[in-house]
Amino acid sequence: MKLGMIGLGKMGLGLSENAVDNGNEIVAFDLNKDFVKKATDYSDKISSADSIEDMLAQLPSPKVVWVMVPAGAPTNSTIDELISKMDAGDIIIDGGNSNYKDNLEQNKRTTAAGIKLFDAGTSGGMDGARNGGNFMIGGDDAEAWKILEPLFEGIAQEGGYLYTGRLGSGHYLKMVHNGIEYGMMQAIGEGFEILEASPFDYDLEKVAHLWNHGSVVRSWLMELAEEQFSKDPKLDDITGRVVATGEGKWTVEEALDNQVPAPVIAISLMMRNRSLQADTFTGKVVSALRNGFGGHAMEKKN
Secondary structure, three states: OEEEEEOOOOOHHHHHHHHHHOOOEEEEEOOOHHHHHHHHHHOOOEEEOOOHHHHHHOOOOOOEEEEOOOOOHHHHHHHHHHHHHOOOOOEEEEOOOOOHHHHHHHHHHHHHOOOEEEEEEEEOHHHHHHHOEEEEEEEOOHHHHHHHHHHHHHHEEEEEEEEEEOOOHHHHHHHHHHHHHHHHHHHHHHHHHHHHHOOOOOOHHHHHHHHOOOOOOOOHHHHHHHHHHHHOOOOOOEOOOOOOOOHHHHHHHHHHHOOOOOHHHHHHHHHHHHHOOOOOHHHHHHHHHHHHHHOOOOOEOO
């Protein structure tokens, strides 16, 4: 498949490289020309575009464009521009962390234009984007999905993609996934804070290594904890400030709307907000874990 990729940041670049490694071709567009150059330097299967119009002109019909830009206004404006320039039967994939309600509104406009919209929740962080990700894909057109499935099958880990049906269901699933992630990271952070405050002199890197070999709490997050403690044993070089990016809040709002008790996720969200007020060791652990899987910035101490 030859498709367009709008957004060559930390996720879009990895996805593009992963896609061409699996037999696809990419026409890449980003406002940052250095990002585009890095992509085209990787493979002659990635070509550059000077504009969205230029990108579309290089694609066969039906045109497939993956939008991998920040959620909210940047994604919405990009999709609106694509709607004005694409033809009926073309396909747009929103791969960012969009609110599913934004997708439902976008779908009204794409449907009116005859364009097929898919929302693809993307997990696995930068490593997953590059080497085999986890994708949760919603979209109303099952026939159009048949066009996209070989692409996702190639770039996902084995068993790492699911077509979830109705438009919006992909990002809804990813939203809940991220809410769970909040709770897991909060529990890990609190556990290590208790160890740090204890009367014992634990080597936290070795603890994380131990817990990831046969224990009930073994996980990729524990691997990342070990990795971060190996770099900074007491996380002295960073603060515990952790900014919430939206998905946890949306998950809690959905829980409230549907009268579903979700105290762990809700408290985890509150603790994110708490971390912005003063430094905590729990916040440091969560910040380090988020840097490990998603490249999210860690706030360094002055």
